[in-house]
Amino acid sequence: MTKKSGSQIAKEGFQSERDIAHKFNNWKDDEDSRQWLEIMGYKLDEIKSVKSLTIRNNKTDIQVQILKKDSEHIDAHNIQVKSLSNSRGFNQIDKRWIDTYQKMWKMPDNIAKLLKYYTGELKRSDIEKNRMYLNEFSSQQQEDILNFFKDNKIWIICDLLRGRGSYTTEWILVVQKTGKTRWILQPVNKVINYYSEGEVFITPKGNLKIGKVSMQRKGGDKGKKSANMLQFKINPAKLFEI
Structure with a gap:
């Protein structure tokens, strides 16, 4: 059912997470949200009410609360929204200081220092450049980095896409606005499995590829310290192909 939904064409109401929350709240009349609810496993005639709200500063962008007619229990579903304006654009899924990732992933000190x-x-005092690329490290250092990410690949990608805590993502909604707008809604476990496919390797440009996830220095920020953060990116448009 999620595969079929990938080619659905939407007419309007995809400008922001707030617009998508509004579509869920207007589920009785909104065709897109009715399809989303069916993808999430609900029969429309069994739903009593739907309430949706936006969530800030979490992996989850929208929480949808659903009450069925035969139950007093409210089901809460956390949805992450990815908006695309082109077919090839990479989308940042996580960005933090390396010390934070070290604590999250129990990263050895030598790996954290290299990163x-x-x-x-x-x-480094022995070179003039402001930073190093992964392929500039020694063969042993490169192997150490690769082994860490190989050994912790699934755990890391789960954190990057699903997150932790009370607002962990359950669903990912990709909205692509290139000419006609289309969307796809996928369960996060399927998304994690997809982006985990592939090897862990250092690219010719000296960055890291973890399956279908790209790791690189954040950069930009007009020379601010935040340019030295580590970031991870994916191409969400690929979800239309699975």
């Missing part, structure tokens, strides 16, 4: 050289948070 700080990679982002430019630490500077």
